[in-house]
Amino acid sequence: MAKNKIKELITEELSEFLKTNGYELYNVEFVKEGKDWFLRVYIDRAENSDEGIGTDDCEKVSRYLSEKLDSLDPIEQNYYLEVSSPGMDRALIKDSDYVRYAGRFVDITLYQGFNGKKTFFGKLEGLQDGNLVILDEKEARIEIPMEKVAKTKLAVLF
Secondary structure: OOHHHHHHHHHHHHHHHHHHOOEEEEEEEEEEEOOEEEEEEEEEEOOOOOOOOOHHHHHHHHHHHHHHHHHHOOOOOOOEEEEEOOOOOOEOOOHHHHHHOOOOEEEEEEEEEEOOEEEEEEEEEEEEOOEEEEEOOOOOEEEEEHHHEEEEEEOOOO
16 A cells, blocks of 8 residues: 555544544654654644643553554555654754744754755744744744755744
8 A cells, every 4th residue: 555545544443542542643754764663643632722641641642543453454565553742852844843833943944055054943923924933042034945844843942
């Protein structure tokens, strides 16, 4: 089964279960590392919750998904199932992530230099007209074209 089809299947099979239990699907990865395949499912709390994801939450979703996948048996190769939280330094993947985390500090890595830099740090303003908008340390507004952005992650500040 193709990677995209696996992601679609996982999304479909987990949708109602996650909603009923106050979770949401953050991301699904099906990747080969060395000789092993990993099905990684990242869950988060529903958008209006301030609670984090704990090991009990991951175990609950893992047990449910494992039973579903065992009965459907859609994946030909052997794989390891991992269910976890996206973490404090989570990557922003969907446009809705940029809305949800506006006002938070982010670390940005670019594919190629922009204004002489390949990395940026600042307070996320959001997306506007195809640009990622942040305020830097001096409160200067920076607009970075999204096609140049390789990764945006929430910054972990201590």
